[in-house]
Amino acid sequence: MASTLLSLASATPSASLCFHEINKGKLNLGCINKEKTNPFIKAKSFGRVSMVVASNVSHFEGITMAPPDPILGVSEAFKADDHELKLNLGVGAYRTEELQPYVLDVVKKADKLLLEKGENLEYLPIEGLAAFNKVTAELLFGADNPVIKQQRVATVQGLSGTGSLRLAAALIERYFPGAKVLISSPTWGNHKNIFNDARVPWSEYRYYDPKTVGLDFEGMIADIKAAPEGSFILLHGCAHNPTGIDPTPEQWGVIADVIQEKNHIPFFDIAYQGFASGSLDTDAASVRMFVARGMEVIAAQSYSKNLGLYAERIGAINVVCSSPEAAARVKSQLKRIARPMYSNPPVHGARIVANIVGDSALFKEWNAEMEMMAGRIKNVRHKLFDSLSSKDKSGKDWSFVLKQIGMFSFTGLNKAQCDNMTNKWHVYMTKDGRISLAGLSLAKCEYLADAIIDSYHNVS
């Protein structure tokens, strides 16, 4: 047997001889010498581990255990708990009043029609299903929007919201080297992962004010103003995750003013269109307002929540450009990024979306079901507020619960208080104090109110 020899060394990233040249906003990528075949190799890398090992030691010995995902890990812990009153308010997935997963009736119908048509399962083009790309841009910007008529939108079907954000992050990394993405504090847990993995530098802008459990609007504006010119400002199009706190239409106007003044690029993550208010148009108002000002905009869409297509991984990345030529170039580069990552996206969910939006009866049905889902969440929100207000005799103002929108409520509970929610009350939630009201029923509101009041007053 070979002597036990384990040598771990951080591999020195290969010397990058690539250079980026930015000329009047246009970027040329060029490489010399060794890296000719890969123009995107950069000096940054995860510390790669190289090992020489004895034959009875795994080649993967040097790989450490990754921490559980802070959101998806909550469901795993929930499953392991057999308490009868347990509640899973961690993951943002819609549940019925009986707390069961829900497949929209309109999706079942569209599915049946697809089966009857007997379409083939050949590869989609890299950019996805043409009929899907058309309707997804129209849903977001409005079918009559001049940017669509003028072919100024580069739309590429992505692997739901996450995959679409990841494509945009890769585009930023390649074509805006060193540019920063500003994300809200707090934000959806995966944003930081996405930009870290794409090696895009990011920093935070103030968003949540713990004193009011509301928006820190002044802090937000000041931080966006202070960011280096030409930064990407990541904005939640509606139903901010995790806080449920959205700017008012007037505040959106001021945000757009500052972004324009600083020549920043607005980058929308819109994962809840139609699911927040029940109206596709109302929830897209922020994005459309920026576009109407003539701004170039990036927008990542998801059909996980509004059509309940979570596992189908259906979404899109849209880049609104100043000219159709720029849009065509951007689209070609998005395809170039997608090809080595996953080659081409899934077809089934894309056909479901295209068929529902393209059929007026199904589209109407979808809108009604979205209203129903948004309505159930609003009812639960009101019942939770009523329960908190009537049970808590301390005089605390719980009205912030009613001011929030979408599937989440940010309770303002700290980590120790969240631990109490889980350990004592079997309420599973993320440690930032967020609860998903989509996982709550009217029947469970009083129990949840008891848990929140106890955690708030009895744990510091």
Ligand SMILES: Cc1ncc(COP(=O)(O)O)c(C=O)c1O
């Ligand atoms: C703000 C935000 N963006 C994006 C996503 C992406 O979800 P998916 O990848 O399922 O479309 C989510 C899902 O929870 C989200 O809350």
